[in-house]
Amino acid sequence: EIVLTQSPGTLSLSPGERATLSCRASQTISSSYLAWYQQKVGQAPRLLIYGASSRATGTPDRFSGSGSGTDFTLTISRLEPEDFAVYYCQQYGSSQWTFGQGTKVEIK
Amino acid sequence: QVQLVQSGAEVKKPGASVKVSCKASGYTLTGYAMHWVRQAPGQRLEWMGWINAGNGNTYYSEKFQGRVTITRDTSASTAYMELSSLRSEDTAVYYCARNLIAARPIGFGYWGQGTLVTVSS
Numbered sequence: 267e268i269v270l271t272q273s274p275g276t277l278s279l280s281p282g283e284r285a286t287l288s289c290r291a292s293q294t295i296s297s298s299y300l301a302w303y304q305q306k307v308g309q310a311p312r313l314l315i316y317g318a319s320s321r322a323t324g325t326p327d328r329f330s331g332s333g334s335g336t337d338f339t340l341t342i343s344r345l346e347p348e349d350f351a352v353y354y355c356q357q358y359g360s361s362q363w364t365f366g367q368g369t370k371v372e373i374k
Numbered sequence: 375q376v377q378l379v380q381s382g383a384e385v386k387k388p389g390a391s392v393k394v395s396c397k398a399s400g401y402t403l404t405g406y407a408m409h410w411v412r413q414a415p416g417q418r419l420e421w422m423g424w425i426n427a428g429n430g431n432t433y434y435s436e437k438f439q440g441r442v443t444i445t446r447d448t449s450a451s452t453a454y455m456e457l458s459s460l461r462s463e464d465t466a467v468y469y470c471a472r473n474l475i476a477a478r479p480i481g482f483g484y485w486g487q488g489t490l491v492t493v494s495s
Contacts, residue, residue: 267436301481303419310469310485311411311419317480354419358479361433363409363421 268292270355270366278374285342287369289355294335299358302331302340305368306351314353315340345371376400378470378486385492391458394489396470398451404428407473408453409482410444414466422468425453460493467491 269292279285289300297318303311313322315331318338328343342349350373355366381395396408409424423434425444432444438457446453453470467488474483 299479303482305419310471310488311482312485313474313481313483316474316483322474322481322483356419356421356481362435363424363479365411365419365421367418 267362268295268357268359268364270357270364272353272355272366272369274369275367276370276372278372279345280374281345281347283345285340285345285349285371287340287342287353287371289333289338289340289366291336291338291357295357295359297334297338300331300333300338301356302329303354303356304349304351305354311354342371347373376472376484378472378484380468380470380486380489383490383492385494386460388461388493388495390460390493391456392460392491393454393456394468394470394491396453396455396486398453398472401472403446403451403453404448406476407479408444408446409471409473410442410455411469411471411482412466413469413488414463417466420466422455422457427453457491460491462493465491465493 271290273288300318302315305311314325319331330341352368352370354368377399379397410422425432443456469488470486471482472484474481
C-alpha cells in the first residue's frame, strides 16, 4: 500500500499570507491520480485539485497544485478567511485509494 | 445537479452490523463508480472500497476486506455499504462519494452528507 505523508501537521498563518502544503508518497505515483481536498469542521470534503495540478470547478485560482513522482505541493497564494481548514492529499493505484493524514491550516 | 443523500445516524452494539444507504440523483448511478470513505472522530479520511455501479464489481481496502460489503440497487439509484462485526473503533462518519469523471480515477467530485455510526455497548 502506498503511504502518503503530509507536512506540516499544522500551519499557523495570517490572512493574506502564502501557504505551502506538502504531500510525499512512499513510492512513485502517477500525477494523474493525485488529488487534494479541503475539509471544514462538520462538512464533507471538497475536491480542490485533481491530476496534481488541475483545479476542480469552483476552486479559486489562488489554489494551485504541483509536483510529480513522490513529492507534491498544494499552494494557497493568499489566504482568505474561508481557507482555514484541513487539507488532505489522496492517491489512486492498483484499484486502491489512500489519503494522507491531513494538514490543518489555522489562523495565527 | 448531482446529489448524494445518505441515510440517518445509527447506534449499534459491538458485534452487530450496519448498513448505510446513499441515494443518487441528478445522474445515472450506473455511469460512475461509488466509493465509501469513513472518518473517525479527529482522524484522517479512510477509503473503504468502491463499486462499479455499472457491472457491480467491487474493490475493497485490504483493511476492511471480509468485513465490508458494497452493493447497489440500480432501480432505486442507491448504493449501500454494510460493515459487520462492529467494534468501538468503527465509530465514525461514513461518506459515499462519486468519481468526478466517469471511468477515470482522478478524484471524488461529489460527496454525501455523511452518516454517523456509533458503536457502543
